Amino acid sequence: MALQGARERRVRTGGIELCVAELGEVGQPTVILVHGYPDSKEVWSEVAPRLADRFHVVLYDVRGHGRSTAPKPLRGGFTLEKLTDDFLAVADAVSPDRPVHLVGHDWGSVQAWEFTTVKRTEGRIASFTSMSGPSLDHFGHWISRRLKRPTPRRVGQLLGQGAKSWYVYALHTPVLPELAWRGPLGKHWPRILERVERVPGGGYPTSSLPTDAAHGAWLYRDNVRARLRRPRADAYAHAPVQLITPLGDAFLSERLYDELELWVPQLTRRTLPAKHWIPRSRPDQLVGWITEFVTSVEGGRPEGVTATGKYADRFGGQLVLVTGAGSGIGRATAYAFAEAGARVVAVDRDAEAAARTAEMSRLIGAPEAWAETVDVSDEQAMEKLAVKVAEEYGVVDVLVNNAGIGLSGSFFDTTPEDWKKVLDVNLWGVIHGCRLFGKQMAERGQGGHIVNTASAAAYQPSKALPAYSTSKAAVLMLSECLRAELAGQGIGVTAICPGLVNTNITSTAHFAGVDAEEEKRRQKKSARLYGLRNYPPEKVADAILRAVVRGEAVVPVTPEAHGAYLMSRFTPRALRRIARLEPPL
Amino acid sequence: MTTAVTRGLSPELRGFRQVQRLAYECAEAVAARLEPGITEREAARMQREWLRERGVRDWFHLPFAWFGDRTAFVNFRIPLQFFPTNRRLAPGMPFILDMAPVYDGYTADIGYSGSLGINPVQDKLMADLEVHRELILREVRERRPLREIYEDVDRLMVRQGYANRHRAYPFGVIAHKVDRVRQRRWSAHLFGFGTQSLKGLASDALHGHREGWSPLWSPYRFSDHPPQPGLWAVEPHLGFRGTGAKFEEILVVTDSADPEQSAFWLDDDLPHVRRWAEER
Secondary structure: OOOOOOEEEEEEEOOEEEEEEEEOOOOOOEEEEEOOOOOOHHHHOOHHHHHOOOOEEEEEOOOOOOOOOOOOOOOOOOOHHHHHHHHHHHHHHHOOOOOEEEEEEOHHHHHHHHHHHOHHHOOOEEEEEEEOOOOHHHHHHHHHHHHHOOOHHHHHHHHHHHHHOHHHHHHHOOOHHHHHHHOHHHHHHHHHHHHHHOOOOOOOOOOOHHHHHHHHHHHHHHHHHHHHHOOOOOOOOOOOEEEEEEOOOOOOOHHHHOOHHHOOOOEEEEEEOOOOOHHHHOHHHHHHHHHHHHHHHHOOOOOOOOOOOOOHHHHOOOEEEEEOOOOHHHHHHHHHHHHOOOEEEEEEOOHHHHHHHHHHHHHOOOOOEEEEEOOOOOHHHHHHHHHHHHHHOOOOOEEEEOOOOOEEOOHHHOOHHHHHHHHHHHHHHHHHHHHHHHHHHHHHOOOEEEEEEOOHHHOOOOOOOHHHHHHHHHHHHHHHHHHHHHHHHOEEEEEEEOOOOOOOHHHHOEEOOOOHHHHHHHHHHHHHHHHHHOOOHHHHHHHHHHHHHHOOOEEEOOHHHHHHHHHHHHOHHHHHHHHOOOOOO | OOOOOOOOOOHHHHHHHHHHHHHHHHHHHHHHHOOOOOEHHHHHHHHHHHHHHOOOOEEEEEEEEEEHHHHHOOOOOOHHHHOOOOOEOOOOOEEEEEEEEEEOOEEOOEEEEEEOOOOHHHHHHHHHHHHHHHHHHHHHHOOOOHHHHHHHHHHHHHHHOOEEOHHHOHHHOOEEEEOOOOOOOOOOEEOOEEHHHHHHHHHHHHHHHHHOOOOEEOOOHHHOOOOOOEEEEEOOEEEEOOEEEEOEEEEEEOOOOOHHHHEEEOOOOOHHHHHHHHHO
16 A cells, blocks of 8 residues: 555444544654645655655545545535534544644535634644635635626636536536446546646555545535535634635636635645646655745744745745856846745856855755755766765756856857867756756656756857857756656756846956956956946846746846847847947957 | 145134034934934924024025935935935844034034934944944045945955945945035035035036045045045945945045045044944
8 A cells, every 4th residue: 555654443423433544753843744635645655755754644534535425325424514524523533632723625625624713723734834725615705706896807817716616516417427436437537637637656646546536426415505605704713824825727717815814814835836646746845845835834943034036935835056156147046936935056167255145045045955066067076966966955946057167259250179168068068967867857757847057149149249148148048958758757947047147157257369457457447347347246136036027038148148138139120230349459 | 635644633624613513413303203203204394403503594405304215225226316205113123324414614424323212233333333433544544545445345345245236326435525515605505415515526526636535435436546635425335135334434534645634534422433342
């Protein structure tokens, strides 16, 4: 069975027997996982063992599912009131004198909302983590608010959710759903899940699926119409709630939770770029968030810096690695992720600068931050880094290949050594990063994102930057190819093309074909030019975070980068003319 | 004009030091009275009243107070944004009090950074300002051109990962000269600046223009000259993602040949200096 090492027991309540499984030490805080439709407790088989290191984990088959017995008759046996009785019986059996932490997915979450908002469970629930299952009462109010004051946007939201809820109407037809589940649908369901939802197999779903699904239809029939028509007016949560919203959920719209603050005084929001079955597809991320939330509610962690950044719901607790994080865009990006609550690995060949970035990251919201000193063009050093990061910090969720050097000078002034150096850092650095960290990401199979810093020079020819532009054009193409390759695994790839940004790349750039003094002069002059333009790296960092959130492919940042990008697509000849101009140096 | 000092301070320097201490005392007293909900305007008024009660009648500039991300001059475009607003102080917020009282004909110009409760970011910024104070003194003693010193301060800030916020000051100055001010029965103000002091600054600018130096220490060409003897109110100002910190105090520059005597901070017994000593 998928839940290895679980201690099973049976709890009797209201004429039925529930199958309850426990993992982990009993003295630890108790976390109860409630499964959804059409599932049994085995939906948690990836999550539960990972939580068991820290917590006393309890799972049970909802009545009529898995190895719990079904009420007789089925009609009227699945009301939320009866499900609440079941929950209280389980909680009393596994944690008689300490409130429990609830985690619910899909219908498990719908039930848990009931548990968290009714009077008789007050004091029994310490916290609730909800995913993909709204409170039917809140949903009822959500609908009636939209019907009472139908603005175009609200009507759109209503129709959108209405279309996503097609299966709810289908489940209200008598007998047919049961026949389908016991027949062809039940047989093909695992394949459908694997193909449409990208849920990996491995002992899930269990063989009880056809009966689970047939019985579970009564969850809908016994509750949905009644609650949506007459939602409770006092459905306020009496425990802190963490809401995890998968953005690609085919059954529930994000908008459902817009007004949730009205009902939940202590709400933490998290978003995840994934489909509906996140307990199967994103176990690591869920375990991270549940652990963090439960620990903070238990008060086991000193009050740290809270992340106040723009995308804290998305990047909180994630592991982000940034190369070239000692200055410029890399440093600003590390800071932006830190402000969003991510754990940051700051990589730079300048040890002191990397350490500084890590230190400041911790001050502004990163729960943890580390500095690593590596030259990205050094293959062996990068391999060592990848092993170390995986062992000590975990698999990277967001990788930013940002390290790069500048090189200016005409083609015939550029020596083979110059070429080698610029390609080694700008292109091979990115290749190593993608190869090593991207591979770990792909092997884990729980999504992720890779950002490569290219440049507007990638699509804008110029006679002053042949080697630099070539290396950056290669990065752009590499990113686009990799994006195609990794799309099937939920890993996004973005190429960022900043344009003229005020960083120190100009003062460290090499100018080929001139002596040291002239090089210094040109460095100063270009630094002044970039300084006059004064586009801050912080804005590029914002663009990077936004691109990850939206999953964008190619992102020009400054207005001139946008302009050149448009020209490269629509008037490439004009752009080639501009390339002939003498640069102002 | 200031001359080389041997032991102890000349009576004139003592006068400047006295008013600088008075201003820092005011900053500490007002900072201790700040509480959640207080506005910048109220904080500025508290400074004004505290100093008026102790005999201050004229100002180089009226007291400023900046709260929250205004300490880092976020989105400051025009000089009017320096003036206190109705921004309210909240727990954990950083603040900066900045005042330039004239007392008994002596001027001070000080900046005091703090936070309401704990603010680790601002603490870090304040700790990192120590090297700037050392760097400025060392390079002034080396008689490096002011513009070069400015660029070195700037580079240090970039290395530390900070933004240079005194760039947002008028003319981007890091320092300006201060001098004795003639006492008048009525002292008028122009955009928050005392007219007597502005007159002094203007006449300095005129002299300087003829002799090739400027009373404003800026990143521009007009500051491309060695430090001019006199008293300079120096104010390096760090900004980091919505949090700012600065100190401002008087640096004495003399024409002495002895490097030790050629430049020194007027007073080493100031809140920020004491704080660095305690941290060590």
